[in-house]
Amino acid sequence: MIKFRASSIAEIMTEPKGKGEILSVGAKTFIEDMAKEFVYGFKEQISSKYMEKGTLVEQASIDLRNDVFFTDYSKNTERRENDWVTGECDIFTGSGIIDIKSSWSLATFPATRIKALKDAEKAGYDWQLRAYMWLWNVDVAEVNYCLVNTPDELIGYEDPNLHYVDHIDPSLRVTGVFFERDKALEDKIKEKVEAARLYFDLVTEMIAEDHSAELQAA
Template sequence: MGNIKIRCSMISQIIGDSRTKSSPLSDTAKTCLMNLAKESLFDFTKFQGSKETEKGKVLENTAIQASGLHRCKKYTKNETRLENDWITGECDIYDPKERLIIDTKCSWDIGTHPFFIEEAQKKAEKAGYIYQMQGYMWLFDCDKADIDFWLFPCPENLLGTYDNPAMLIDAVEDIPIAKRLTTVTVTRDEKTIEKIKEKVEICQEYYDFLIKQVA
């Protein structure tokens, strides 16, 4: 089936070091690769999405347009997926003139939105977005990546029985749009990219080992 190429959104799951010297891969990395092997062997996908991820999909173009307006530019969604021998990825916005990647993240509500820089940085690190941006910068040959955290009113069709429209729509609309954006900037780091490359090569060996057990 050939060497697996890790999606940029998954880099954070495979990059960690093992707690034991006997294995170069962490348990998290192994679990990630086992899930990828099941996808390949049985066309099985474990994660089916959530209302939070659905909101992000529905408002993706809105966020991309807003990120453009914020920078006095007109952006459209990048439709190009790039890959090399190690990773594959498709960022939201690719600005070749600025050598810039922009990825938009739509928060579910006021409580989960990172209004503060420190909060946004911690969220980006915890969610694995920093490694995701390093992957995009590697693929698209960029020097900088901006993670735009946006807060928009929730589309009414996504509201559940116990969701409060006053909190998810009205309260959000009362906040000026400029205050509903927090940006985390990530600078290209060649050492991190080299580590990604090394880890992926180990992952490819382990993935092939898994496939051979069942194929």
């Protein structure tokens, strides 16, 4: 029985256009790709310079967040799961969740909470945090967008002034947006995951049947 990673929950939460449907076209496409990876035994590794920076500077961003808010949080290494989702949050404070997002450059860094909220919802981070709140049984979570220096090898031909940011006041380099737990939305996640499982099973059966027919024809 498949479980969805907190970071991918948003992929199945989009609303369908057709009445009476649970999964959107985009959600079905995502599940079809999952089924293909399962049947053929591979996992597509998606990478980009933006993701690579996030990995390389994660601790620097956590340190920045701690400096600005006078905290001493450490990176969480515990993974939790329930019957529907699995996830490993960045920081568990004991009473809430903090997710660290390292902005690519000064140009992409959201300077206001309004912009941070728009960016978070567009990227599906709101659903990711809802999964974390569910898994850790807490009522609040926040996304902290952090702006730290980009590693030299990733900057390429971009203006380095957009990437070397240590001279900027640290308090101007962290923007937070907050979410409160909503158990009705957790029920919605359950509904989507259960529908996704049924569709996943259908697609895996289709793959097997289609290739079985080809073998018989040969």
